[in-house]
Every structure is written in C-alpha cells, then in structure tokens.
Amino acid sequence: MNLLAFDTSTETLAAAVMRGGAVVAEERTVGGAQASAALIPALQALLAQAGLALGDLDAIVFGRGPGSFTGLRTACAVAQGLGFGSGVPVLGIETLLAVAEDARERAGATQVVAMLDARMSEVYAARYAFGGGEWRREGDIVLARPETVEVPAGWRVAGNVFDAARIEAQPTAAAMLRIAPRLLAKGAAQDAAHAAPVYIRDKVAQTTEERAQARANRPPPP
Known part of the structure; x- marks a missing residue:
C-alpha cells in the first residue's frame, strides 16, 4: 500500500x-x-525521496482535527487539491486518535486519554482504547480545562499539554500511517470533495473582558 500522510493541526508540520x-x-x-x-x-x-508520484498512491491521509483552525484548513485544502488533481481518494484521521497511536508506539499504552493544547487554558481531549488491532473512541471529543478531563483508573494521559500529559505524544504522520490501512480496508476513504476538518471550538480568541475575567478567577499563588 502506498500512502501520503500529513498533519498541520499543531505548531509542528508532520508528513x-x-x-x-x-x-x-x-x-x-x-x-x-x-x-x-x-x-x-x-x-x-x-514523494520524490520515496520514488512515488501522486498517481501511485492508494490514498492521501490528513489530520482532520481538532486543532489549529488555520492548520486544519491548510491540511484539508491540500488534501482536496492533491486528491482532485490525481483522482486519489482521501482519508481524514482524528488528530487525537493519532496522539493515542503515538503514545502506544512510544510507551505501549492501550487505554489513552489523548489531549492537545486548544489555547485559552483549554485542551481538546478524547478517550481511545486499543484492542483487536484497532482503536475505538469511547465517548465524544471534548473541549475543556485539562484539570476537568476525566481520566479513568488505569488509563494513560498523552499529548502535548505538558503540565497534564504523562506521555508526551503528537499527531505524527507515521502514527496516521499505522492507523490508515485498517480504516481504508473498512472503506473509510472519501472522494476529495467530501474531505472536511473537525472543528470543536467555534472561536479562537478571548475577548478583553473574558481575559480579565479569567485572570480574576485564577486562584491566588500559594
């Protein structure tokens, strides 16, 4: 199987x-x-390093979110453009799922609460369990303050939220490539026209009043 994968949902470009x-x-x-x-x-x-052309690919895999608004739009637009131009189907993979897979590769974790920095003192988070050679998400993707995210007993926290994460993990392109073949075998690929990012937050910045209120609500230093 020949695949191209990329993610721009964080401050790192991974391909x-x-x-x-x-x-x-x-x-x-x-x-x-x-x-x-x-x-x-x-x-x-x-692609040149791998000796492949776009037409040689079985699918174009991209990180569909959640994550940076601009990054998600960039990845989706590039996946659509490459897919339209080559006739190759696209496969969007949840960035938090890629975080869980990166944590499995790094630390052998199979029950992961994946977190990514969502700015404004919040995180994107979801629970993923691995079994039978594949991941399944348990519950919804949430936007919350890291200290309020529920972590079941025996589960590992992973992500790029360093004051909350126990395993430092990222939505790497290599992680997406390990996940993609099974999803493709299940028919998850789409025509490029249907590629879409996953937005969890509908705003990217706080107002002046919201920032002032957040400062006022912070607990006093010890």
Missing part, C-alpha cells in the same frame, strides 16, 4: 510516505503560520 506498506520517508518541521507555504514543497520532496 510521511508509506511505500509497499513501510514508512520510507518522514519529515517533521516547524508548522504553525509557516505550514501553508511549507506543506506542499515538503510533500513533493518526500
């Missing part, structure tokens, strides 16, 4: 290529505001 079922090229670099300009050249370089 990788699978050829014949093995990851043969991978890149992780600064993303954020630079992702929109850097992503396509990075993908072209990785």
